[in-house]
Amino acid sequence: MMDFAKNNLVYWAWLSLAFGASSRRKWIVLEQFDNDVVACYRALRDGETDMLSDAERRNVRSVTLEKAQEKLAECADKDIFVYGYESEGYPSKLRNISNPPAVLFSTGSLDFLNNRAIIGVVGARDASEYSLKVTDSICRNLAQWGVVIVSGGAFGVDTQAHKSAIAGGGKTVAVMGGSVDSDYPKGTAKFKQYISENGAVISEHFLGHEPRGGDFVARNRILTGICDGVLITQASKISGALNSASHAVSQGKDVFCVPPCDVFSKRYAGVSSLLRDGAIPVFSHRDILMQYAAVRNQSKEFARDLSMVYETEENPDFADDLLVEKKKRESAKKAPRRKTKEQTEKLQEEQEMHPQEPVMPDTSELTELQKNIVKAIFDGTVQADELSAKLDVDISELFAELTELEMLGIVRSAAGNSYKLNR
Structure with a gap:
């Protein structure tokens, strides 16, 4: 049973309801009472301050302590953990940022x-295959070293970061723009459950809150706030990931970037742009x-083992991937060398004798x-919109099934919001 009185939890809940989850005003008002949330509540309830606007005064009068208790009781009924600013377990790094929840x-x-050590990973929703590969390798390897991976629970880089952290045997946290029970992005309920079983889904909003545009920008301060640093693997000039980078800089966090595979x-x-401004380039999780190496008072053994990483690990730096991408582009520009008639006939004969038939995965338990999804993408990569139309299924339901198939290792996401069999 949740103790609403412990660490003034009910008063912090009241403060959030009265001023709004992401509003800075509550901290400005609270400062007038030496950050004593109980004294603040009593003074505002009794009208002993004239620093409120008319709208704020109406909100304060309409939000009662009983309403805050009801909201907390709803969370208790649904086994949702609630941390007030003074609660044990409230992430310590969040207490040090501007406008903490x-x-x-x-x-x-x-x-x-x-x-x-906690690293936030953000990037494009419509991520390239290169960016997904980079995100997978970095997050998987960091997780194996005990680093917690934090992201925003969206499609693209976010989804890849969460999945790879879990695949690496680590913990991951999804920081949501809506409440933890909101079905946003649509069709991701199963995926959020998967994250919860291997970490947590968190939010500053009370249950039942559907995200609005400004909620995601406000959310980013929490995502970066609980981290030691933030990694951006892909971002255009108008990407929301740049907002996360801005929060990270203002909070004194490290900003890491993977060099692009195509600078044009x-x-x-x-x-x-971030790299020009001083972001730390990352070619590998190392x-x-x-x-x-020394964050969070890691042991000497950890530091010693870490110093051996460069000598013992086989994973190449992403500089190698950049060279591969360059060679692919260069070879694509070259005209293919024409085969002789004899070479062509020999190749056809070999293909007829040893046909390469794709193997259908075991679908008996699906x-x-x-x-039907597996059959539809058996021959190659298919975009989610095409699948939705072809199978006559709602896109949200489709994404839920695709997520589960990814967890089972049967399909994998590709660039452009598309999917293919994991052969």
Whole structure:
């Protein structure tokens, strides 16, 4: 049973309801009472201050302590953890940022955030195959070293970051723009459950809050606030990831960027700008690990093992990937060398003798819709919109099934919001 009185939880909940979850005003008002939330509540309830606007005065009168208790009781009934600003378990890094959340809602305990290096990973929703590959490798390897991966629960880079952290045996946190029970993005309920089982889904909003435009910008301060640093793997000039980078800089956090595979592409223009402005270039997860070798009082053994990473790991730096991408582009520009008639006939003969037939994965335990999805993408990469139309299924339901198929290792996402079999 949640103790609403402990650490003044109900008063912090009241403050958030009265002023709004992301409003800075509550902290300005609270400062007049030496940050004593109980004294603030009593003074505002009794009308003992004239620093409120008319709208704020109406809100304060309409929000009662009983209403705050009801909201907290709803969370308790649904096994949602609630952390007030003074609560044990409230992420310590958040207390040090400007405008921290007065209350934080979570689908699980946040104790695992203590004394751990934490990295936020953000980027494009319509991520390139290169960016997804980079995100996968970095997050998977960081997770294996005990680093917590934080992202925003959206499609593209966010989804890849969460999945790869879990695949690496680590913990991950999704910071939402809406409440933790909001079905946003649509069709991601199963994926959020998957994250909750391997970390937590968190928000500053009370249950039942559907996200609005400004909520995502406000959310970013929390995403970066609980981290030691933030990694951007792909961002255009207008990408929301740049807002996260801005929050990180203002909070004194490290900003990491993976160099773009194509410096002429607008899809990476935001990353290029960040690198010019002093962001730390990352060619491998090792660059981030070395930055935090001593973070959170890690043991000497950890630091010693970490110093051996460059000698013992086989994973190449992403500089190698850049060279591969360059060679691909160069080879694509060259005219293919014409085969002789004899070479062509020999190749055809070999193909007829040893045909390369694609293998259908085992679908015996899948739902009927999942089986149809596998059949639909059996021959190649298909965009989600095409799948939705072809199978006559709602896009939100389709994404839910695709997410589960990804977890099972049967399909994988590709560039342009498309999917293919994981062969």
